[in-house]
Amino acid sequence: MNQIKNTLLRFQSIIALVALCIVLTLLSDKFLTPENGWNIMRQISINVCISVGMTLVILTRGIDLSVGSILAFSGAVTAGLLKYGVELPAFNVFMEFTVFGAILGGLLVGGCLGTFNGWMITRFKVPPFVATLAMLTIARGATMLWTGGFPITGLGTTFAFIGTGWFLGIPMPVWIMAVLVGLAMFVTHKMVFGRYIYAVGGNESAARLSGIDIKKIKVWVYALAGILAAVGGIMLTSRLDSAQPNAGMSYELDSIAAVVIGGTSLSGGRGSIMGTVQGALIIGVLNSGLVLLNVSPFWQQIIKGFVILIAVILDRLNHPNED
Template identity: 60%
Template sequence: MSKNTEREINNHVAEPPTVAEQEQTKSRFNLRYLAKYQSLIILLGLFILFGFLSNRFFTVGNLWTILRQTSVNLCIAVGMTYVILAGGIDLSVGSILGFAGAVTARLLKYGFTLAAFGVVLQFGVVGASVIGILVGLAVGFLNGFIITFFNVPAFVATLGTMTAVRGFIMLWTKGYPITKLGETFNTIGSGWFLGIPVPVWIAALVTVIGSIFLRSTRFGRYVYAVGGNEKAAVLSGVNARTTKLITYMISGVLAAVAGLIVTSRLDSAQPNAGLMYELDAIAATVIGGASLSGGKGTIEGTLIGALIIGVLNNGLVLTGVSPFWQQVAKGFIIIAAVIAERMGKGRE
């Protein structure tokens, strides 16, 4: 963000605008400056608040816990950001998470029986994980296909796949958890690498790559364009369908990655894993400043949004607030964030 402002200032020097124009941008700039950082301010506020309320909050162990807990939501939320930026929504991520975890766990533990040949295919950690991720890709593709080729509203299409995929999980696991998945697999969720928890590495990688792709690639630009004004984008030669389709595939893959983390961390694939996770991911994206109508938002914002939710969850537990009140608090923060965004818009 600071890079951007620097550039803006440089441009002021390069082409001096008129006085009136300068004044106009100045006053607008200040407000936008605040609006830009409002979520960061909320995050810092929460840090200070919980630091005061609980002496266990600012311990190294707890900070790693926050990050590790946030990593799952962050993975999903990065994918969700792509979808929302392109003007869509993906409610099926929680189910994808559960399904990918269940597929990986069962392949890992029991292999895959090819009845026709009477053989059982065994899978290693890498093989099983890759297939889990491919499952996410496939469901994402299905979402995108339904939405772009049959013009079904994203909300309805992904509500449908959310339900159907949850059903597949039940069929696949027969309703029972699949547990004891082995040391190697468990490192994904519980291991440490270079003094940092592995899930944090994964989430960090996802965030950095997600951010670079969104900022620097043609595809990223198309995502903003399609979400901002689909007709104008199409009239500029952008293939809106493909662009939207890909965002759902990204979302599916990242939800599956989150599924691997959750399954590994618990050493168990639970049939109801990921239930309601879509709400936290949408919340992180929206708190991070993305507009649900598309075209506006950043991965950095989503990162802060996810951290706010993570800190809130953690802090409220540490300070002994009842889980019911935690939900109330989270709900109101989401609404407050959107109101703040709207008010920022109104001022412009």
């Protein structure tokens, strides 16, 4: 009896996902179709990219509220570089960027902002919540400055391929998501860096006494979260063929929701990338199903909120002794 209960609790998110799919299939004949399947996958791909970074951060017992803004800024930087290049009148220099160069620029910006988060947290002991909250408004302001408050559009077909193209019968965003998830799983399960992330989040003091460079691990984790947010930003910009100054608003909340529904503990040290993918899938499937069932968007938000609560309550039952 206990065995059954434990198994049920352990696979709660998969069970919830399957149950959700069955219910939606019964309720709507448009749900279980290939088009809808790819739609859902494409829609969750950006959230999954961000959430992979968020999972790493939360595993170290941190939080990153700035991912939505970093996403917007990196997307805008990429779009701006691609469309207008960079002019440095002081040096009499004008640089044009290839698609590859522009993407690299966007990723670099995301990585730098993430590193800045990590530096604030480790060097000046700013709590992660506050440091990344500050970055949330800093990066948003930077986006507004960079774009002048207007979207940057018309980025060309090569760039659009990233967000809208298909390769070997699978949409590009899904490829990107799959590769990143695979890499992240390898890092967390097989690499020393991943092990140290769990150790730092599980017991920072024991990790320090074991000779682990806590600060280095944390800075890297926030830098990666920034880079992954930039990946999301580039995908979004490409899909819309436009960098919107207010892109990515409240994405950090969807991302935290995916991580939490996926069973990663906010007190650090416990959780997995696969769990987060499941969490993002649950949110994606739910969104799609509710749209197909013509549920009002207002109700959708309420339902999503309760799903988060239920997921966390189940997780509590599973791990009763954590605080």
